[in-house]
Amino acid sequence: MSKKHGKHIAIYGKGGIGKSTTTSNISAALAEAGYRVIQIGCDPKSDSTTILRGGNDLPTVLDTLREKSKVKIEDVSAVGFGGVLCIEAGGPVPGVGCAGRGINAAVELLQELRLFEEYKPDFVLYDVLGDVVCGGFAVPIRDGIADRAFVVTSSDFMAIFAANNLFKAINKYAPSGGARLGGVIANSIQAPYAQSLIDDFTQQTGTSVVGYVPRSFTVSQSELYGQTVIEAVPKSEQADVYRNLARFIDENEDSVIPKPLNGPELKRWARTWGDRIFEVESGVVHNMESI
C-alpha cells in the first residue's frame, strides 16, 4: 500500500439509523473548517452523498464500470457543498448479484485510479451500509483502507446489535492491521433512558461515545431541501452538534479494539435494560430511592 493521503474514516451502523445524514454533516463541517474531504458512499442504494450535492444525479462507480471499460474519476464524482468530493460505489439491484464484492471492486478501482494521490484529501469518509453481514462489507475496515471506524447507533436494540457486530469485525481485523474503533456516535437521542443505555453498552464493550446527536426537526427539514444542516441552517444548535463531532474526529486520534459481547451476553444485557425501562415507565421505586 502506498503512502496514505489524509485520514480515512469508515462509518458503520444499522440501516436507516442516520449514517448518511451524520456522515454528510460531518463532511460538510470538516469542509467548512477548511479541509479537503472525500465522501465515498459504500451502499448499493447510492444515496450517501445526496444531501451534499443538492440531490443531483451522480453515476455510481460500479454502474460506470459496467458500461465503460475505462473509468475516470470525473465520470463518477461530483463536487458538493464546501468542495466535498462525492462518490457513490453503487451496486446491484436488490436480490441480484453480490453487493459485498461490489464494494470491494469499487474501492479497488478508486485506488487504481490514484484518487487519493491525485486529490490529496485531508479526510476520506466511507459511509458503509448496514450490518457487516459478510466479508465484502468489512472491506473498508481491512488493512490499508480506513484507519478508524465509527459506529452510529440509536438506543434501539437492533441498532446496538449491529454495532456489536461491527465490534466483532473490528476485533477480527484490527490485530492484522485493520481499522480500530474511533468511537460510538449516539444518534436520534430522544427517549429519557437512551443516553444512559448507549453509555452502558459502550462501557460493557470497552468503547466510548464521541457525541450525542439529538433527534431533530432541523435535520429532517434540511434533508427535505436536499441539504446538510451545516448548509441549510448553519447557525442552528444541531449544526454545532455536527461541528463538535467533526472537531472530535479531527483532533482526537484515540482508537480502541472493542470487546464485543457474545450472543447470550448481549441478550442478558438487553434484558436488564428491558426491566429497567419497564420500571421507569411504570414508576417502580426500589429501596426507598425516592426518599
Next chain:
Amino acid sequence: MAHHIEGSRNSCALHGALQVIEAIEGAVPVIHSTAGCGAQHFLGVNRLNAGSDSFGGPPVASSNISEKHVVFGGSSRLREQLKNTVKIVEGDLYFIVTGCSTEMVGDDIPAMNKEGRDQDFQVIYANTPGFRGDVHQGYQLAVKALIEQLPTLGKAVPPKVEGLVNILGIIPHQDPFWAGNLEELGRLLEGIGLKANLLFGYDQGVSAWQKLPDAALNVVLSVWGEAPALLLEERYNTPWLALEGLPVGSAAGAFLRQVTERLQLDAHRTELFIESEEKRLNRYLASLADTYYRAGFQREFALIGESAQVVGVSEFLTRTLGLLPRTLIITDNPPEESREALILRLTTLLEGAGTELFFSEDHGEITDLVRNSGAEVVLGSALEEGVAAELGAAFLQLSFPLSDRVVLNRSYAGYRGAATLLEELGSAILSHSYQSRRILQESY
C-alpha cells in the same frame, strides 16, 4: 482439524457433473462460471484420459463470467450463453452446470432454465459449485438432475424394454476403464437374458436416461451409485442391488447369481452361462501357470484406487491369483457409514495376511504408506509411479489419473476384464523381472 491435501486425485463437483454429461451422446454441457473452471476440467481431467476423451476437449460452452457479473449478477450472461450454445452446438440435451462464483452470488439458475424451456430448448440444470463436494458428489448431482428433470422435458418416451437393468455408480473418467467396464457388465447381463442400460459411452444417448424408470433392477457398483438408486426407488419403486465393488473374475459369477435370484430368472440358463465364462477364464489361468511360477507372480502388492476398484481387483488378485495384499488404499473418500461396510467386506480378505487398509486422498500420505508397505507390486495411478520405482516394484497403472496407456474399451471388470488384468499385470511383472535382470547383468 483442517489439513492440507497434496496432489488430490479427486476433482471438484463441477467436474464430476461435466464427466457425466460428456459421457452421454448428444448431451451438451453449458458451464456457468469463470473461464478457469472449464479449462481446469480439460487440463486436470480430460487430458489425463488418453483415448477416452470427449471429442473437442476444451471448447465447452461456458459463460466465462467476469467481475461485473459477480457484482450485478450473471443470470443474463447465462441466458445469452445458452442461446448461443443452442445455435452453435447441435445436441439432444443442454445441461447447465454452475461453478463456485455464480453460486456464491446466487444467480437464479432455475429461472434461466425455465426461460430456455419457454423457448423450446431441451435444457436442464444442476447446481454444482466445487464447494458442494468433489467429483463423486458432482456425479450424484448431475445424475439426480437427469432423473428429476428429464421426464419434465416432454420428449417422446422410448418403447419400454423388458428385463432392463440400469448400471449405476461408475463415474466416467474417474474410473479410467468406465467404458470397457460398462460394456463388459452389459455383456454379462445380456448373457443371462437381460438388457443392460449402460447410460454412458458408445450409443448411450439421452434416450438411455429416459429409460431409467423402466428398469426391473438397478445395479449399484460403488457407494456413489446409492443416492441415485434410492431416488429411483422412491420415484419408481425400482429395487436395487449394491455390490460395493466391481465384480472381477469369479465375482462376476456371484453377481449374476444375485441378479438371477432377485429377478427370479432361469437359474439353469445363468449357470450355463457362468460355466462357459469360468471355463474360458480358467483356460487362460492354466496357460499362465507356467509363467506364473517361473516369474514368481505370488508377490505382495499395494493397491491404490477408488473403493469399487480396490474391492474388485484386490479380491480377484488375492482369491483367484494368490497374490498377497500388503496395503490397500481407498482414495474416493467414501462417507463414514460406507467405510464401515468396506472395512467389513475387506476384513475377510485381510485376515491372516497382515494387510492394512487405509482411506486417503493425500498424495504425500499415500506415497508414504506405499513406501512403508515394502510391496513388490504397486497397482495405482500415475501418481504412484515414483514410489513404485523407489521400491523397485513392478508397477501397473489402473486408477485415475492414468498416463501411460490409451484406453478405448479396455476393462478390468467381469470375466474378460479379469483376463485383461491378468495380461497387463503379468506383463508388468515380466517386464519388471526382465529389467531387473538386465540391470543386474550390466552391473557385473
